[in-house]
Amino acid sequence: MQNKALDGLFQELLATEPIFNNKEVLRPTYTPDTLVHRDEQINSLATILVSALRGDTPSNILIYGKTGTGKTAASRHVGRELERIGEQLNVQCSVVYVNCEVIDTQYRLLANLARQFGEDVPMTGWPTDQVFAKFKEVIDSKKQVIVVILDEIDKLVKKGDDVLYNLSRANSDLKQAKVSMIGVSNDLKFTEFLDPRVKSSLGEEEIIFPPYDADQISDILMERAEIAYKNGVLEESVIPLCAAFAAQEHGDARRALDLLRVAGELAEREKKPHVQEEHVRRAQDKIEVDRVIEVVKTLPTQSKLALCAVINLRNNGYKNVTTGEVYNVYRQLCINVDMDILTQRRVTDLMSELDMLGIVNALVVSKGRYGRTKEIVLSVPVSSTQRVLFEDYRLKPLEDFKPVITTQMHL
Incomplete structure (x- = not known):
C-alpha cells in the first residue's frame, strides 16, 4: 500500500509544471562560460x-x-x-x-x-x-x-x-x-x-x-537566472532582494545564488507558478538555519558545552550574560557529563571563537571600577541549535539539565 501511495505522490509531483530549466547553474560547483565583473x-x-x-x-x-x-x-x-x-x-x-x-x-x-x-x-x-x-x-x-x-x-x-x-x-x-x-x-x-x-x-x-556590490551581484544573478529558470517565472523584486541580502554578507555571490535556488525550490514545492519576494525571505531564514546547523555540528565538544551554557542561561530568562556567568554554568555542565573543566580564560577564548563564527555576539563592556567583561548574546535560533547540540551523544544527558543560578547573577 505504501509503495502505491508513493508511486502516486511521485507521479503527481512529476506532473507539476517545473519552474526550473537547469537548476545546476545556481550551484557553487558550476563554472560558467563567462564571468562578469572579474x-x-x-x-x-x-x-x-x-x-x-x-x-x-x-x-x-x-x-x-x-x-x-x-x-x-x-x-x-x-x-x-x-x-x-x-x-x-x-x-x-x-x-x-x-x-x-x-x-x-x-x-x-x-x-x-x-x-x-x-x-x-x-x-x-x-x-x-x-x-x-x-x-x-x-x-x-x-x-x-x-x-x-x-x-x-x-x-x-x-x-x-x-x-x-x-x-x-x-x-x-x-x-x-x-x-x-x-x-x-x-x-x-x-x-x-x-x-x-x-x-x-x-x-x-x-x-x-574584492567583494561584489549589490549591482554586480544582480548582474551575476540575471545571467544565471536566464539559464536556470523558465521565462517569466521570477517576479521583478526577486533578484534585487537576493542581491541586497548577499551584499550585506560581504558581497557573497555564492550566498545570492543559494538564495535564488532555494527560493525557487520553495515555490516549486508549493506548486506556485512564480517565485515571489516571500520565497526569498523564507529562503534567507532556511539557509541561515542550515548554516548554523552545519557549524554547530562540527564544533569541538568543549565549544558545544560553552554554547550549551549560553543557551541554558537564555532559557532561564538571562539575555545579556557575562563570561563569568557562562563559566559558572559551563562548569556545572562539565561535571554532569564527566568532562574536563577548562580554565575560565580558555572558555573566554572559546566564546571569542563562537563570536567569529557568528553563533554568539560577544561585546566588551565596562563595569567601572570592577574592570571590563564580555557580554554574550545568542545570535542563532535557540530551538534548532539546541536540537543539533543534543544530537551529540555526549551532550544528550543535558537535555533536562537545570543550572544552579547563583545570587550574583543578574537578570
Missing part, C-alpha cells in the same frame, strides 16, 4: 599562466578573497581555457583541481594527484616519500606543464606545509614535466604560518578578489 582578475591569471603554452613553468600564484567572490570559478574557468588552447597549439597543459577542505593531508594530496594521472596509489599505507616519487615518475613520463589548483589551501596548511615545500621544489627533480601551483584562500593571514622558504616560492604572484 575581467581584471581573469586577465591577471591568464597573463601569468600563458607561459605554460610556451612550455615554460608559470609562476606560483596565491589568490585571496572572501567567500563568494569568484576565486574558484575564475581559477577553473582560466584553467579550462588553458587546456583548450593547449590542445589547439598541440602543447600538453593539464590543470588539476583539488579541494583541500576534503583532501587535507600531505599523503592524501599526493595520492590524489598521482591517481589523477593514472597511477594506482592507495589512499593510505605507503610511505609519503614513495607516493611523492610515484607522482613525479608518472608526470615526468612526457613533456607537459601541470597547474595544480589548491582550493581552500589554508585547510591544508593547518596540518603542515611540507607538501607545499615539496611541490614547490619538484621541478628540480623533473626532466620533462613542469609543475606550478595556484593556492586559493579566504584567509588573508594564513601565509603567516608558512615556512619562509615556502612563503616566498608559493606567493610569487598574488591576486586579490
